[in-house]
Amino acid sequence: MDTGMKNILTAPFIKEMCKTASNMYRLGWDERNGGNISLMLDEGEAAEYLDPEGKLRTIPLGFDASALAGKIFLVTGTGKYFKNVEADPETNLGIVRISPDGKEAQLLWGYKDGGKFTSEFPAHLMSHMARLSVDPKNRVVIHSHPTHTLAMNYVHELDEKKLTHTLWEMCTECIVVFPDGVGVLPWMLCGTNSIGEATAEKMKQFRLVIWAMHGIYGAGRTMDETFGLIETVEKAAQIYMLTSHLPRINTIRDGQLKELAEFFGVDYRKDFLEST
Ligand code: 13P
Ligand code: ZN
Numbered sequence: 001m002d003t004g005m006k007n008i009l010t011a012p013f014i015k016e017m018c019k020t021a022s023n024m025y026r027l028g029w030d031e032r033n034g035g036n037i038s039l040m041l042d043e044g045e046a047a048e049y050l051d052p053e054g055k056l057r058t059i060p061l062g063f064d065a066s067a068l069a070g071k072i073f074l075v076t077g078t079g080k081y082f083k084n085v086e087a088d089p090e091t092n093l094g095i096v097r098i099s100p101d102g103k104e105a106q107l108l109w110g111y112k113d114g115g116k117f118t119s120e121f122p123a124h125l126m127s128h129m130a131r132l133s134v135d136p137k138n139r140v141v142i143h144s145h146p147t148h149t150l151a152m153n154y155v156h157e158l159d160e161k162k163l164t165h166t167l168w169e170m171c172t173e174c175i176v177v178f179p180d181g182v183g184v185l186p187w188m189l190c191g192t193n194s195i196g197e198a199t200a201e202k203m204k205q206f207r208l209v210i211w212a213m214h215g216i217y218g219a220g221r222t223m224d225e226t227f228g229l230i231e232t233v234e235k236a237a238q239i240y241m242l243t244s245h246l247p248r249i250n251t252i253r254d255g256q257l258k259e260l261a262e263f264f265g266v267d268y269r270k271d272f273l274e275s276t
Pocket of ligand 1: 033034035036076077078079080117118119120143190191
């Protein structure tokens with residue numbers, strides 16, 4: 001029977017998700033099942049591949065997501081390995097729609113082995129809500145365990161101003177890529193609503209949030225933008241880890257950071273410069 005529906009495995013959003021998970025795996029950021037990705041789909045685009053009435057099962061959310069009622073998300077599965085996503089998207093990924101009362105996720109596709117969305121779905125959905133409140137075009141949330149960012153957590157003060165300032169100093173383009181800086185949460189138990197609420201609170205002012213001694217969250221309008229934010233922090237953290245034990249001979253000065261931000265016209269956290 002021809003349903004007129006396109007093959008979902010050819011959908012650009014599935015391909016992009018697969019490619020991103022593979023890239024993150026190969027960069028060493030997402031060992032085993034580490035990390036998770038959620039992408040809010042355009043409803044019109046999703047309808048080309050999915051029957052909106054074709055609900056496979058419902059999965060309780062455990063928190064109130066009514067602000068996202070009816071929204072459709074492509075999300076990595078809990079316990080699923082990033083290295084396997086590309087070879088078997090239908091087992092390792094799922095597409096869910098938030099129920100009208102915001103209490104459940106309606107599974108439209110995926111989690112073929114009976115699985116469910118990432119244990120960090122509270123942090124993802126709450127971050128989506130927070131980002132959408134300040135940027136209606138936000139669509140992506142990525143959580144990852146990038147190696148040098150994590151290493152830096154053990155040897156650098158976990159203070160938002162100090163950490164952001166150090167990262168800005170590590171590569172000339174950092175202040176242009178993340179002028180809003182990096183938010184920091186203390187170590188907290190992961191997979192809970194509490195860490196989700198704390199992450200979302202930070203996401204009102206930052207597109208990047210460090211989970212101390214665990215990893216990082218990034219949010220953005222596209223997969224490229226969000227991946228690029230985390231990639232830029234990770235690069236800066238790598239430079240830090242390569243140089244912090246050596247005598248510092250040269251550095252990018254505050255006046256130069258200011259010059260960069262002004263030249264590229266970005267609204268940066270002026271209070272994160274050293275002198276303030
Ligand atoms: P999931 O396998 O549930 O996505 O968890 C991975 C992770 O990174 C927890 O923080
Ligand atoms: Zn994690």
